[in-house]
Amino acid sequence: MADASSQIARTVPTRRAGRLREFWKYFSENRGAVIGLYVFAAFAMVAIFADFLAPYDPTTQFRGSELIPPFWQEGGEWAFPLGTDAVGRDMLSRLIHGARFSFFVGIVVVVVAATGGILLGLIAGFAPKWLDTLIMRLMDIILAFPSLLLALVLVAILGPTLLNAMIAIALVLQPHYVRLTRASVINERTKDYVTAARVAGAGYLRTMFVTVLPNCLAPIIVQAALSFSTAILDAAALGFLGMGAQPPTPEWGTMLADAREFVLRAWWVVTFPGLAILVTVLAINLMGDGLRDALDPKLKRS
Incomplete structure (x- = not known):
C-alpha cells in the first residue's frame, strides 16, 4: 500500500513536468510570443519595483526645469534622462510608476471579468433553456x-x-468570458467522463467546478491574456478623455492627455507614454498568440 502511494506521489509531479515541457515546446516555436513573454516579464518587474527604479517621486515638480528635453546635461549629469513635462516632473519616473498602474489595472480587470464571466458561463451551460437564453441575450445586449x-x-x-x-472595463469585457465558457461547457458536458462523474454521484456544483471547468480553461487563459492588453488600452483611452485616472496620477493615458497642448514643441511628453502603451500591448498580444498556439490542440503540429 505504501509502495503504491509513493508511486502515485512520484507520478503526479512527473506528469506535470511533462505537460510544462510540452507547453513550452509549442509556445517557444512562436518567436514573437517568446519575445512578448520577456517584454511582459520586464514590464511586470518594473511595475513591482517601481519605487526602487524611479529616480524621483512621480509627482514632484522641479521648478525651473519645465519641458527639459531628453538627455539634457545639467552640470555634467543627466538629471532627467527622458526629460520633464510641462510642470517639471521627471518623465522617466512617471513612466515607471505608470507601468505599476497599468499592471494593476490589467490584473484587477482580468480577475473581475474572468470570475464573473466564468460563473455566468457555467450557469448558462448547465441551466435550463430559459435561463440560458436570458443570460446570453443580456450578454448580446452588452456586446x-x-x-x-x-x-x-x-x-x-x-x-x-x-x-x-x-x-466599467471589467463589465464590458465580461461577456467574452461568458460566451467562451458556455461554449466550452456545452462541448464538454456530453462527453463520457462527465456522464461517468454523474453516475458516480457527483452533484451539479462538483460537476461544474471540478469535472468540467478544468477542461475549459485553455481558451479562457488565452482570452485573459488578450483582455489584459485591452484593459490597458481602454484605461489609457479613458484617462486620455479625462474619465479615468485623474492628475497628478502617473497613468500613461492621463500623461498623454496632459501633453496634448505641447505636442508640437515638446515631442517627448507625448512620444514616451505612447511608446510605453504600444510596446506593452504589442508584447501581451504576441504572448497571447503563443498561448493560443500552445493550448489549442487543433493548432499543435506533430
Whole structure:
C-alpha cells in the first residue's frame, strides 16, 4: 500500500513536468510570443519595483526645469534622462510608476471579468433553456454597444476615477468570458467522463467546478491574456478623455492627455507614454498568440 502511494506521489509531479515541457515546446516555436513573454516579464518587474527604479517621486515638480528635453546635461549629469513635462516632473519616473498602474489595472480587470464571466458561463451551460437564453441575450445586449462607449457611459454614471474605470472595463469585457465558457461547457458536458462523474454521484456544483471547468480553461487563459492588453488600452483611452485616472496620477493615458497642448514643441511628453502603451500591448498580444498556439490542440503540429 505504501509502495503504491509513493508511486502515485512520484507520478503526479512527473506528469506535470511533462505537460510544462510540452507547453513550452509549442509556445517557444512562436518567436514573437517568446519575445512578448520577456517584454511582459520586464514590464511586470518594473511595475513591482517601481519605487526602487524611479529616480524621483512621480509627482514632484522641479521648478525651473519645465519641458527639459531628453538627455539634457545639467552640470555634467543627466538629471532627467527622458526629460520633464510641462510642470517639471521627471518623465522617466512617471513612466515607471505608470507601468505599476497599468499592471494593476490589467490584473484587477482580468480577475473581475474572468470570475464573473466564468460563473455566468457555467450557469448558462448547465441551466435550463430559459435561463440560458436570458443570460446570453443580456450578454448580446452588452456586446451590441461599442466597448469604449459603454465604458464611458458607466464611468460617467459612477464617477471619473481609476477604480470606476476598472469596474466599467471589467463589465464590458465580461461577456467574452461568458460566451467562451458556455461554449466550452456545452462541448464538454456530453462527453463520457462527465456522464461517468454523474453516475458516480457527483452533484451539479462538483460537476461544474471540478469535472468540467478544468477542461475549459485553455481558451479562457488565452482570452485573459488578450483582455489584459485591452484593459490597458481602454484605461489609457479613458484617462486620455479625462474619465479615468485623474492628475497628478502617473497613468500613461492621463500623461498623454496632459501633453496634448505641447505636442508640437515638446515631442517627448507625448512620444514616451505612447511608446510605453504600444510596446506593452504589442508584447501581451504576441504572448497571447503563443498561448493560443500552445493550448489549442487543433493548432499543435506533430
